[in-house]
Amino acid sequence: MDYKVADLSLADYGRKELSLAEHEMPGLMEMRARYGDSKPLAGARIAGSLHMTIQTGVLIETLVALGADVRWATCNIFSTQDHAAAAVVVGPPSSGGSVDNPQGTPVFAWKGETLGEYWDEAEKVFDFKDEAGNLIGPNMLLDDGGDITMLLHKGVEFEKAGAVPGQDSTDNEEYKEVLRVLARSLENNPTHWTNIANSILGVTEETTTGVLRLYDRFKEGSLLFPAINVNDSVTKSKFDNKYGCRHSLIDGINRGTDVMIGGKVAVVCGYGDVGKGSAESLRGQGARVIITEIDPICALQAAMDGYEVKRLESVVETADIFITTTGNFNIIGVEHFKKMKHQAIVGNIGHFDNEIDMAGLAKIPGIVKDEIKPQVHQWIFEDGKKIIVLSEGRLLNLGNATGHPSFVMSNSFTNQVLAQVELYTKTDEYPVGVYVLPKHLDEEVARLHLDALGVELTELTQEQADYLGVPVEGPYKSDHYRY
């Protein structure tokens, strides 16, 4: 078995954590219980790219329990939990695997990869082979942010063109690595990616960002296979984004800084689902939260929820904590850094690290970057003022804490499993396009998580269902219902 992880000896600790997490992921465990025998994913070869955490480990092993072959990389160079990666490679007790004889799933991920390593490992998730050792590639993708989907599409594009652009065609350091990997592959096999693409039945995508890329591709006609947008399942966007961040935002701040949040002024940039969860997180600790927003509807929601809503410029000199949640770029820039108070804390829980202008920060004359501990830096200005930046501007809940907790990820990941099964088993129903899961599956995901919380669900009588014009067993709401 090929794999590449930091330290396989961490597997024992990882297995204990996986065991604990399974109890907190009732949706995934119910998937195993329902489909463990029928194995609807038998024959599926899933190439996955998603933060290699304990929760992802439970997802991977659920996919395997449903019959799939899986290969996995991370979608983020810092977020891997090395004990999780090791444990997945070793495999569950039922696999008979051990540190000396791993029998689990091939994983290619460790905490702190370089960008070059990242793209080298991303390429490897496509290396499924048949029993004879011939490369056959995956037939399903599971993606977070769209990196492996992009790699495959770019590979096909360059093979069609017969050439990969030179690395000096771009200023983007990361894209140089993509070009390097694809140039190497073109040299080895000029139809490598095209062959793979022909086998792919579909991709299931986890995030807003990846979904936007998919819609763009679909609009321009370049999407090669159907996609399910998992991000916009209610049980993903309204739970993972909101309640996950409510949990993990303060967890990241606490582990990173140990600073008291109570009594402080915290600015949350953006009041979408992530912003709503973040604001609640900070308020729950006694911070006074100020919101910035561009959308008047979200701004009015923030005001009605009792938050002050200001432009960043108006409060940058007095606030103590700054958190970006926007999915946009250049939210906090050099001019803001210059005006912040000594020991202001800056972090991002939105998506990309460009929400905060880290490059601009580094270029401020005389500034010194000093590591306090991993993922926590003080940037010391010439006059001695320090700004604390978490996770170098990347997602602080992953870099400074352990990401979202298992229970909320169980919602997102049960959507992933259902989406994989849907695309893999109902190929004919999904021509090339971007889909969301049907409402009844979204409701089913929620239903699977109620018992664990002691929730009693009320059942409609037939008369009540008729009165509302819905089936007794749901779905209950129109597709545009906002929850």
Add this chain to the structure above:
Amino acid sequence: MDYKVADLSLADYGRKELSLAEHEMPGLMEMRARYGDSKPLAGARIAGSLHMTIQTGVLIETLVALGADVRWATCNIFSTQDHAAAAVVVGPPSSGGSVDNPQGTPVFAWKGETLGEYWDEAEKVFDFKDEAGNLIGPNMLLDDGGDITMLLHKGVEFEKAGAVPGQDSTDNEEYKEVLRVLARSLENNPTHWTNIANSILGVTEETTTGVLRLYDRFKEGSLLFPAINVNDSVTKSKFDNKYGCRHSLIDGINRGTDVMIGGKVAVVCGYGDVGKGSAESLRGQGARVIITEIDPICALQAAMDGYEVKRLESVVETADIFITTTGNFNIIGVEHFKKMKHQAIVGNIGHFDNEIDMAGLAKIPGIVKDEIKPQVHQWIFEDGKKIIVLSEGRLLNLGNATGHPSFVMSNSFTNQVLAQVELYTKTDEYPVGVYVLPKHLDEEVARLHLDALGVELTELTQEQADYLGVPVEGPYKSDHYRY
């Protein structure tokens, strides 16, 4: 001028309240400022049916300021504020009207109408006449719950059939009155409603219930003119339903009972927008709130928001306060009443009074209904146990308090004004069908309410807008975004 109100001498007090409310309704006042000169509703004859409150008074006078002729009835026999009705009839200072010489808008509404009176007055809002006194009818409808829309459609239907069914064809006391009114009209003029219907350019509908009726009609092909669904504007459903109820639920309970809410156990049936606002309302007063739900997604939201979620049967014996918010029927029935504690409080803030089985309650052997004060009754069981029922099971925030406050209604009603202007001025763009307002108007409604709350809205740079793929000035979100 024809009109029918309780007491015109209440107009002075009503005018003071209208003046105060105008300040709290910045969206409507901005409509007047923007369109007061161009008068986009010039020529519009609007028949309106909506709770005749102070806030509705500001709406009516805004429609008039935009050029419309208006006639108004209430949509609920108990919700009229008599001073508001009187003030609207007298008219604003600019009209030169006085109690002795009213110059305002014809209103046909008073608190405590009988069902017969209700439908007689509903008919009158159609009686627009030209200068010669000939009946010309309205060309626009503004409806809440769909009663006048139904009256018109039924009128047309019976005229086509050439006959109105007898009153004994139905057990429904209210529908008997509808048949009575339509039979009378058919006798007077067999093409009365058909003539009117031919002039109608469209209807704007305020509520979930009314909207459902419209969709049903459209599906079955019987809808006679286009409709705008105001209810599903974000700035209506997520503000009026949620934040309006957060305000008016405890206001109604307090005025009705003076009972301490803090420390009590309150059951909120339903966790949609109304339920969410209601739960927050009670929790803000220190109650321990328990939710009942049929939809697993909403149930999971409730649990994640920290509420206990139970079936009503499990908690009916221990809770102190019961509030229905479902839009469904028979939520609280006789078996529940029998198990409730002495002096349990029961009220409805959902939609119809059938959420609570009032008829069943009245039939419990030996039970006595005793009025404590208007809209507050104790139902005394044979064994002496008392249950307090608010507003006879009708909307308690209207019956026991004064409904939603002006600011939140300004959001709903600015949607109404924009929808009236849209349908009246862009007739060609709206063939028969049911529409929601376009996103940019929804955002505009929110925008008009920010200044009053001191909100500073952030503006996208062109680069950021391009990054997101949205215009700098919005709209910012896809139609299915959930807020």
Add this chain to the structure above:
Amino acid sequence: MDYKVADLSLADYGRKELSLAEHEMPGLMEMRARYGDSKPLAGARIAGSLHMTIQTGVLIETLVALGADVRWATCNIFSTQDHAAAAVVVGPPSSGGSVDNPQGTPVFAWKGETLGEYWDEAEKVFDFKDEAGNLIGPNMLLDDGGDITMLLHKGVEFEKAGAVPGQDSTDNEEYKEVLRVLARSLENNPTHWTNIANSILGVTEETTTGVLRLYDRFKEGSLLFPAINVNDSVTKSKFDNKYGCRHSLIDGINRGTDVMIGGKVAVVCGYGDVGKGSAESLRGQGARVIITEIDPICALQAAMDGYEVKRLESVVETADIFITTTGNFNIIGVEHFKKMKHQAIVGNIGHFDNEIDMAGLAKIPGIVKDEIKPQVHQWIFEDGKKIIVLSEGRLLNLGNATGHPSFVMSNSFTNQVLAQVELYTKTDEYPVGVYVLPKHLDEEVARLHLDALGVELTELTQEQADYLGVPVEGPYKSDHYRY
């Protein structure tokens, strides 16, 4: 029976409300159950002065059930609930009283007394007579704010001096009335008050203000009899002041103005118990609350609770609602009024109406006071700006709503009953001085209110009690414990 109320025919409605309130006052009802037979207050003649509300009605009838004779006046010219006064005069069903033949307790109170009437009625609560009709006066006082205690002490003082100062010796309009009443009594009977004072066994006082007066008298040596400070029982100050105001503040604002509180900026002046409850009340409705404080400890508490803490000057121009809770005077003055926004709302829930400089407001050149409805006035400045003032600066929860709800008053009033029993039955243990109730009685008051809320109290094992060094049955805390 002598009495003076607004309208005895309101008694039926009052009796219903009394019956409902009894259920919400489990402490008082338990007093009746425990002591109704032994009648520890037999022989007590209690002169009472406290807001004549429904809750006070339950208190009065509890004192009677314990054997006392009672006569009652209000302590506030606006707070009387006329139906409560009527019901108490008629008496409970067990008294056999009716509107035509009242058999209850003599009450001298109606809503809207003049200051002259107020002091005339206050005098009457001392007019206990024996069966022969001879004046014998009370032997116990129950006071709120200290007015009847002051009347008696001043009466004694002037009788000793042999003369009452002329009314022109003071500028204080109210004190002129006190002098008028005492001059009249001195003329009628030069030892009237001295005789009464000799019979008094003690007074129980409800409020901070009254308690301060008692401590001052005790320090200067002029206190004539022992006093129990009910205000500083934990079950009074931490419940009535905090949770009572959490309930009644927004109730008063809502009934007075119907203005949406959500999204507004509300300034709460003071963060003592009343301020804490007020801030929570407004925050629970979605307001953004700003605190003003003089005490650095309370200010730090407010900050740690997530509130912005500012000087009034810094926020007076931008806030929407201003509430005083301080017990101090001149908190909001003319300079503040001048800077407030149009339609700012101003109210007081602290103690005296001098927290707001109403006299100064009235003297602003060109200002006009316009009544919107009783207890709600708009003060119109020359430039048209309006300020809404609630209850003329007096307690808005009493003037615009119905005061604290029954359940929280049950705590305060059970303390009153226990204090009356304590002073009356253990006269020897209380030499002249000011006392708080012993801790075990304070805990007992709390204990009596737990069942109604479904609270299960844990019991210490003997080993645990020994470990803590407390009795199993309490008291559990030292006297200085802060809760």
Add this chain to the structure above:
Amino acid sequence: MDYKVADLSLADYGRKELSLAEHEMPGLMEMRARYGDSKPLAGARIAGSLHMTIQTGVLIETLVALGADVRWATCNIFSTQDHAAAAVVVGPPSSGGSVDNPQGTPVFAWKGETLGEYWDEAEKVFDFKDEAGNLIGPNMLLDDGGDITMLLHKGVEFEKAGAVPGQDSTDNEEYKEVLRVLARSLENNPTHWTNIANSILGVTEETTTGVLRLYDRFKEGSLLFPAINVNDSVTKSKFDNKYGCRHSLIDGINRGTDVMIGGKVAVVCGYGDVGKGSAESLRGQGARVIITEIDPICALQAAMDGYEVKRLESVVETADIFITTTGNFNIIGVEHFKKMKHQAIVGNIGHFDNEIDMAGLAKIPGIVKDEIKPQVHQWIFEDGKKIIVLSEGRLLNLGNATGHPSFVMSNSFTNQVLAQVELYTKTDEYPVGVYVLPKHLDEEVARLHLDALGVELTELTQEQADYLGVPVEGPYKSDHYRY
């Protein structure tokens, strides 16, 4: 310089953290600014025993900046932050110390001491020597929990008796170590402790537990010197206990378990200050919190704050998280463990580890204790059920997280500094006894923390101060005011 720490090379990291913490401890930094020149502690030799964390480092260096000589041990075998201990030994930059040449304060503490080591190191804080190297001992104690105070008192007692009881006179493992240490010292020098005790001017004690021991000693007449009870300063008990735990409880649970708190049922045993902060902490994360209480007043507070209040027996089978906050013992026992759900989480943030019956747990037949990671164990029952126990029942916020954050500890520790100065400089004013700091110092501590939070404090006018009968500059409240 003598010292004993885990690893001096951690000092650099520790110095960075100390520098960050100084900014968050404005009270201590103001002590340095005010008294750094006058050095009121010059000549003081302070023996300290308190958790050796970063915050304590700032305290120690503040005492030194005020002129004191200091020696320090921890009061808890698990709570030492090794980088903090190292940094304090090396000393601040101004000391010129380095890892190779430490110039700071002698510290005797490392994470994970044995009980034997703990008492050996505790003894060493008494080893002050004069320049000639003769033992002179401390003249001040600063204690947390009373261990070094106890050691000294026991030492004196046994020296007076001329003998130390044998270790087999007790079953208590820890007390055996105390006896061992004292026996050794008696052998070396039969007047060692008596000599030291004669020099001691006083002790300042941090905790409830230590304070109880002091009061007990004072009552029985065995207290050897005056003591200041720092615990009962308002700025300690109402801030450290409440807001500190609000921060550090969820921090400990998160770091220990990564379990989602939102949606879970959490039982908080006790609703004192620690319980209040703990409940708020969990509720802020979306947990449904249930309280257990023995004191009816605290129980009623919990109910009024919207919490369910139950006996542990009633909810032990359904809750997910159990937190003890009582200061009592045997709160969670074997019978409870047996009924808990699989993967229930159990932790203590009260005081001693005996709040949870860890000994009983270990004795359950067939149970296996399995370490997941340091300070996190799963106890596996015979049937496979696992219970997660944090920090082996010791304080989880210290064992699983980093204790209270700097800002709140700045309040507690500024009280400590003021208390040390008070006792050391005003020896005559404090005869043997137990004192709290005077109110004006308590208010001063709060005042020193307002600027950092942007709080504007309002100043009384002279007229207002006179009206209230307080000085303009405070103190503002009576000693029994409850905040």
